[in-house]
Amino acid sequence: MTGINRRQFLGWLAASSVLLQSRSAQGYSSKGSEASQRFASASQGMDGQNYLNLFNGLGKQLIRHPLPCRAHQIVSHPIQPWLFAVSRRPGTSIDILDYQSGKRVQRIMCTDGYHLYGHAQISADGRYLLTTEKSEQHEQGRIVIRDITINFEIVEEYSSAGIGPHELRLSPDQKTLVIANGGIKTRGREKLNLESMQPSLVYLDLHTGQPLEQVRLPEEYHQSSIRHLDIAADGQILIAMQYQGNPGDSVPLIAYHTRGESIQPLSMPSGIHSRLNQYCGSACFDSSGNYAAVSAPRGNIITLWDMQSRQFSKAVKVKDACGLANTGRPGEFLVSSGTGQLYMLNALTSARPSLLAAADNIRWDNHLSFIPPV
Amino acid sequence: MQPSHSLTPVLLSLSLFLFGVGVVHAAPTEEQWSELNNVIIGQHLSPRYLRLADNSLAMSEQLKHLCEAPTDQQLDAAQQSFNRAQASWQGVQHIQFGPVTLLMRNYSLQYWPDKKNIGAKQLSAILAATEASFDDEFFRSASISVKGFPALERLLFADDKQIQDRNAVECRLANAIAEHIYDTAQAIHSEWTEEARSISLASNNTNTPDTDTEAEIESGFEEYLAYETPSEAATEFMKSLVEPIEAIRDNKLLKPLDTSAQQSRWKKSESWRSGQSINNIQENIIALHELYSGTHPVSVKTLLEASNDSERAADIETSFKMITAQLAQLPAITQMNITAQMHQQLMQVSDHLKTLQNHLELAMQTLNIQLGFNSRDGD
Numbered sequence: 001m002t003g004i005n006r007r008q009f010l011g012w013l014a015a016s017s018v019l020l021q022s023r024s025a026q027g028y029s030s031k032g033s034e035a036s037q038r039f040a041s042a043s044q045g046m047d048g049q050n051y052l053n054l055f056n057g058l059g060k061q062l063i064r065h066p067l068p069c070r071a072h073q074i075v076s077h078p079i080q081p082w083l084f085a086v087s088r089r090p091g092t093s094i095d096i097l098d099y100q101s102g103k104r105v106q107r108i109m110c111t112d113g114y115h116l117y118g119h120a121q122i123s124a125d126g127r128y129l130l131t132t133e134k135s136e137q138h139e140q141g142r143i144v145i146r147d148i149t150i151n152f153e154i155v156e157e158y159s160s161a162g163i164g165p166h167e168l169r170l171s172p173d174q175k176t177l178v179i180a181n182g183g184i185k186t187r188g189r190e191k192l193n194l195e196s197m198q199p200s201l202v203y204l205d206l207h208t209g210q211p212l213e214q215v216r217l218p219e220e221y222h223q224s225s226i227r228h229l230d231i232a233a234d235g236q237i238l239i240a241m242q243y244q245g246n247p248g249d250s251v252p253l254i255a256y257h258t259r260g261e262s263i264q265p266l267s268m269p270s271g272i273h274s275r276l277n278q279y280c281g282s283a284c285f286d287s288s289g290n291y292a293a294v295s296a297p298r299g300n301i302i303t304l305w306d307m308q309s310r311q312f313s314k315a316v317k318v319k320d321a322c323g324l325a326n327t328g329r330p331g332e333f334l335v336s337s338g339t340g341q342l343y344m345l346n347a348l349t350s351a352r353p354s355l356l357a358a359a360d361n362i363r364w365d366n367h368l369s370f371i372p373p374v
Numbered sequence: 375m376q377p378s379h380s381l382t383p384v385l386l387s388l389s390l391f392l393f394g395v396g397v398v399h400a401a402p403t404e405e406q407w408s409e410l411n412n413v414i415i416g417q418h419l420s421p422r423y424l425r426l427a428d429n430s431l432a433m434s435e436q437l438k439h440l441c442e443a444p445t446d447q448q449l450d451a452a453q454q455s456f457n458r459a460q461a462s463w464q465g466v467q468h469i470q471f472g473p474v475t476l477l478m479r480n481y482s483l484q485y486w487p488d489k490k491n492i493g494a495k496q497l498s499a500i501l502a503a504t505e506a507s508f509d510d511e512f513f514r515s516a517s518i519s520v521k522g523f524p525a526l527e528r529l530l531f532a533d534d535k536q537i538q539d540r541n542a543v544e545c546r547l548a549n550a551i552a553e554h555i556y557d558t559a560q561a562i563h564s565e566w567t568e569e570a571r572s573i574s575l576a577s578n579n580t581n582t583p584d585t586d587t588e589a590e591i592e593s594g595f596e597e598y599l600a601y602e603t604p605s606e607a608a609t610e611f612m613k614s615l616v617e618p619i620e621a622i623r624d625n626k627l628l629k630p631l632d633t634s635a636q637q638s639r640w641k642k643s644e645s646w647r648s649g650q651s652i653n654n655i656q657e658n659i660i661a662l663h664e665l666y667s668g669t670h671p672v673s674v675k676t677l678l679e680a681s682n683d684s685e686r687a688a689d690i691e692t693s694f695k696m697i698t699a700q701l702a703q704l705p706a707i708t709q710m711n712i713t714a715q716m717h718q719q720l721m722q723v724s725d726h727l728k729t730l731q732n733h734l735e736l737a738m739q740t741l742n743i744q745l746g747f748n749s750r751d752g753d
Binding site: 044072088089118166195227245246247248250270271274275279281297298300319320321322337338339363364365366 | 475476477478480481485487488489492518519602606744746747748749752753
């Protein structure tokens, strides 16, 4: 990281929020017909090979790009036709694919002694790539910021203010980074501190790297790992958790948060809660921000929520489903499953989820992403 | 008993890709899965839940006798009845879907492992309230850690034998827990009638996915429990066969055994108070073996043979027999110190369980059963 580049990064932060906010909003409002929509997900073939997949809103595959290791989240560049396949923990590479040419743009490698947690964000002007990472030198997680315009050079690095950061989101005004610190110290994929883990939701000032707010669940729920989140246009955060304690314990698994408040668990019927198997995989607001979906692949369930009233709406059975993306239509979500199927699901209707596509030779991985047009 | 999630499925699928190319296996048809589901329910699952209910009832009656006449003989009889009922639970513990999961009955029957010693704390608090009434309302609101076998074991096998004081709260509570276990077991057995109906209604048509039945809208448990295809229901039975192996190995053997006899802590084992930890594993393996090859005229083993994988089918059968024989040779561990010889023998069992697990995982590939991707190895 050079001093000049860091100054450029700070200067960018001061000047960019209005432009970026309008770009961010544009991404969702411009979703078109299903055939022209684009979604992306990591996947694994039945042969064990890992892929980055791009498909349209009808489920038709457009690109299947082999990856060197299993990826987790796919993020897209807002200006270039690029997809970033972020290796899942403890992978160290991000493959960048040009989905118009089908060629790999670059493979970014972590600094020695660092690994990824599978999630990234790109600033709305397309300049900065932000990742959650683990450094051997630091107990707490790292937020690593790379300047895409200067060959992905690292220009800033912050503490995530917690152990085991996982998913992160930029606030709509691009000034704040919201981080799910899962709280779990790991070596490879081995979990080392389940008895003492302290997950938290952190709001980080992107300008200074200082925590603006850090919230936790009550101590009795310290083993509910805050792992995945989504952010609505009004800044409301939806949280999906994974409980690391006894499977028989009754603990919050889905919650929401607004700045200045405590984390508020979302309640659901006990018969549904007990079937989530203590594990939620993805959280997603719909395009209106009024509805949300949270997947629970170990329970083969998608829960749907009315986020205006913060009430449980319904639970839908979809086998091994985890990936969620909003389609741009209010109340509607695209769902991907480990069985190779894609479904359309609507929180506003009582209609059954409709099967969009099915493939015998593919397992859709944890996360599904809407790819805005560039 | 929960499966621990690992990289095993991924590594196994990779190894199958590397070494299994060229081997042609014909996966079972939906009709074959349907037949297997029926015989598993009729010959394996239902009789085992019925046995759990019967032995729980006998335990409940024996505890009544104990509380009426708390002699050493009655205590011994109550303890024996506990051991039989608990063994029945161990014989169906591997079924972790369907009615047993409703409102966490599975964990209510047995809250274990209890790493934070919650059961002891909750039990102490309850016993301190000597006038407490242990009625339905109590069990609706009580911690699940005090509703099942571990809590009852603490009461029945306590060194102070407080349960032999007929006026003590211990006896009333033990009696109530035994009745609650019986009620739960009976309800699960009864509810499997409906679950079996749901399974039998699963559509046989999987070639053309029907958008109306590919997923179920949750509007109640009945609809929620529906299965799309016989193979989907069979997948739950296959999970019940494969996933407990790793959990038995990790939780019931490796954790208490540690790395050596000196390091071992048998108090981390499942039922050390009653001296049933080894017997529990025996019951688990016997049940899994039955699920694998004990149903007629079709079984997982015969489907594997019909899928041109007779060699693996035989290897799995041999593994089950070998582990069963190894466990049968072991004495019950009643002292908390493990000898070096015992440690070595149990580690051998652990190794064979690992081999068995690998065989079973590969067998699932042959049978074209996906046990889960995101559900087993997510992040």
